Amino acid sequence: MEKFAALIDALVYTRSRNEKLRLIGEYLQATPDPDRGWALAALSDGLDFPAVKSSTIRTILKDRVDPVLWTLSRDFVGDTAETASLLWPQPADAPSPPTVSETVGLLDAMTRKSVLTELPALLDRLDVSGRYALLKLATGAMRIGISARLAKVAFADAFDVPVEDVEEYWHGLKPPYAELFAWAAEGADPPDMADIPLFKPFMLAHPLEDTVVSLEDYVAEWKWDGIRVQLVHAGNETRLYSRGGDDISPTFPEMLPALDFPAILDGELLVQGTTQGGEAGGAASFNALQQRLGRKTVSKKMLAESPAFVRVYDVLSLDGDNLRDRPWTERRSILEELMARLPDERFDLSQIVEARDFEHLAQIREGARDDAIEGLMLKRRDSPYVPGRRTGLWYKWKRDPLLIDCVLMYAQRGSGKRSSFYSDYTFGCWDGDPDEGADLLPVGKAYSGFTDAELKKIDRHVRQNTVNRFGPVRETDKSLVFEVAFDSVHASKRHKSGLAMRFPRIHRIRWDKPVHEADRIEALQALVRD
Numbered sequence: 001m002e003k004f005a006a007l008i009d010a011l012v013y014t015r016s017r018n019e020k021l022r023l024i025g026e027y028l029q030a031t032p033d034p035d036r037g038w039a040l041a042a043l044s045d046g047l048d049f050p051a052v053k054s055s056t057i058r059t060i061l062k063d064r065v066d067p068v069l070w071t072l073s074r075d076f077v078g079d080t081a082e083t084a085s086l087l088w089p090q091p092a093d094a095p096s097p098p099t100v101s102e103t104v105g106l107l108d109a110m111t112r113k114s115v116l117t118e119l120p121a122l123l124d125r126l127d128v129s130g131r132y133a134l135l136k137l138a139t140g141a142m143r144i145g146i147s148a149r150l151a152k153v154a155f156a157d158a159f160d161v162p163v164e165d166v167e168e169y170w171h172g173l174k175p176p177y178a179e180l181f182a183w184a185a186e187g188a189d190p191p192d193m194a195d196i197p198l199f200k201p202f203m204l205a206h207p208l209e210d211t212v213v214s215l216e217d218y219v220a221e222w223k224w225d226g227i228r229v230q231l232v233h234a235g236n237e238t239r240l241y242s243r244g245g246d247d248i249s250p251t252f253p254e255m256l257p258a259l260d261f262p263a264i265l266d267g268e269l270l271v272q273g274t275t276q277g278g279e280a281g282g283a284a285s286f287n288a289l290q291q292r293l294g295r296k297t298v299s300k301k302m303l304a305e306s307p308a309f310v311r312v313y314d315v316l317s318l319d320g321d322n323l324r325d326r327p328w329t330e331r332r333s334i335l336e337e338l339m340a341r342l343p344d345e346r347f348d349l350s351q352i353v354e355a356r357d358f359e360h361l362a363q364i365r366e367g368a369r370d371d372a373i374e375g376l377m378l379k380r381r382d383s384p385y386v387p388g389r390r391t392g393l394w395y396k397w398k399r400d401p402l403l404i405d406c407v408l409m410y411a412q413r414g415s416g417k418r419s420s421f422y423s424d425y426t427f428g429c430w431d432g433d434p435d436e437g438a439d440l441l442p443v444g445k446a447y448s449g450f451t452d453a454e455l456k457k458i459d460r461h462v463r464q465n466t467v468n469r470f471g472p473v474r475e476t477d478k479s480l481v482f483e484v485a486f487d488s489v490h491a492s493k494r495h496k497s498g499l500a501m502r503f504p505r506i507h508r509i510r511w512d513k514p515v516h517e518a519d520r521i522e523a524l525q526a527l528v529r530d
Helices: 002-012 017-030 035-043 054-062 067-077 080-087 100-109 115-123 128-139 148-159 163-170 178-186 253-258 286-290 300-305 328-341 358-366 452-464 521-525
Strands: 218-224 227-234 237-242 263-274 280-283 308-318 347-349 373-380 394-398 402-413 422-430 440-446 466-470 473-476 481-486 488-491 499-502 505-510
Touching: 002 017, 002 035, 002 128, 017 035, 017 148, 035 100, 035 148, 035 178, 054 067, 054 080, 054 115, 054 128, 067 080, 080 128, 100 115, 100 128, 115 128, 148 163, 148 178, 163 178, 218 394, 227 308, 237 253, 253 308, 263 286, 286 488, 286 499, 308 328, 328 347, 358 373, 402 440, 402 452, 422 452, 422 481, 422 521, 440 481, 440 499, 440 521, 452 466, 452 473, 452 505, 481 499, 499 521
Parallel strands: 308 347
Antiparallel strands: 218 373, 227 237, 227 263, 263 280, 263 308, 373 394, 402 422, 402 473, 402 481, 422 440, 466 473, 481 505, 488 499
């Protein structure tokens, strides 16, 4: 555990991507199995210990440290694991530190009841750095600037194997990845994945920005506002994967029997909307899909009211043939023929957007305000299907955001590097005429879209204009207007305003604008689409 803690410390203080790759690679090369496998899983968010939550750590600490000191320290530091590791009382005679494997075994065996005594005993065996690493590992919230992709690249670099191969095997194996290390580090045969419905890394797109493309070389499709998924059938089993490679099959069980032959399909998962007459319609808004996301079990009522379907973009494999090296035009022809083998109620084909030229396509894009459309995808006609983002092959051209003027109402400190700044902002619109005493109703929350210099200025404004405090939240006087960008707005019973924004972010800070000129709730309501 000491070497793993040292690795975590080094990664926290390292900004260079290449240096992070080197540090992880050297650790993986020097550390024996299975410790290195568990460490790799921790770095890539592959571990889950249900008994250990942030609330558990707070409960344990408040029994050993003055609760007021804990609250003030946590508020200042901005990170539960770091605060707890620094405040933990060090025993006079600490037992020897555990290995990573021993730590994982102990954490995995903990229950909601036993964790209150067993986690403190484990913390007593570690120093400050070890406690920090333990708590990060236990809660699954590393947040040290390491993505799952970066961890896989580091593994590939360390053992001189293609990262594409690592991606191929990764999702069919479980921590501590003994087969993966045996193949990469010891020269064993690759893991046998023939009859496992494995996730394949998605092909991704670059933002179009100022690029202008020729429609002779590129084809346009709508970019649908659902969740990107991959449906895989192999070995008489079907699985549904999210963009990150997570198995979300239990959340959308109706999709599994819909693919009953060997294939890998790439598409957008949506839920079906209804017409005013109650009949099945096209794709509903993301808000409707969101009601089903993250559920471990889905009720019969939800299955009936919000049935899922996949709008298919691409076919990666069919009847055992790998199609990823073939050009998009050939894969598209195969996909169009394949649709006849798929049930209509669970699949449809993402249609090509026809346009005379690029300028005409831009006009079509500007006119798209369907709730289920985010913009356009531009795909090179001769492009193979390759993992990740490759320049010049696929572009995403998102529609311009909607804009509305809102008033800052509440602010809260951020986490990590922003723990000293009020960087999370709740804003509202007027529920009527402000000159006649109308109230502000919260309509959204955002913590992005501003520069570091602007953050310091807003932070100063919050501190100088605080009128009330609610725990970590400060209420400000109603004197600052934000121009807020968002993708869409939906009716919501969970919010006082009755509205929920999709992807709100700060577009501009309107220091010059009087608050009574900010928008009213009715302006947002007019943008809601059924």
